[in-house]
Amino acid sequence: MISEAQFKIDAVINIAGKMAVAARTAPKGKGRDNLEIKIATDSDLLIIADKMEEIGKANEQANFLRDANNIRNSEAVVLIGTKIQALNLKVCGLCGMENCENKNKHPQIPCAFNTNDLGVAIGSAVSIAMDNRIDNRIMYTVGMAVRELRIFSEETRIIIGIALSVSGKNIFFDRKQ
Helix, strand or coil: CCCCHHHHHHHHHHHHHHHHHHHHHHCCCHCCCCCEEEECCCHHHHHHHHHHHHHHHCCCCHHHHHHHHHHHCCCCEEEEEHHHHCCCCCCCCCCCCHHHHCCCCCCCCCCHHHHHHHHHHHHHHHHHHHHHCCCCEEHHHHHHHHHHHCCCCCCCCEEEEEEEEECCCCCCCCCCC
């Protein structure tokens, strides 16, 4: 017999891998892939949750504490981040700068295509979770902790976490602030 505890973890990890593949293959501006993708499980979830709690307490942000609790009760978190790199277009200005040449003088300003590509990748990933009935929640708070923990490369500056859970009641639904 395979216990529910075991097949639940196996199923979530399997779907997390499919989510990562969906994010990787999602369309990207000029076909340039600036994404970095990882899956956190087990003790990594506790490390991330502890950092989220630390950030929440230091900044008096209850949402970090609430989300940290969700991470502690999740089976996995899919982490998707993007590097901030202009596509070097001659005509654009979507980032607020006149062109990519001017944007490159301000390396902390994200290229609009980077953030758009991240959003499309996240949408592709969560559609896989939804199709497989895995409860999920998109969390910027996870990304803040992951960035501070330096889990991704230094160039990856915008990071989002997608927490995954399987239970009789969606743990992400009736959350208290």
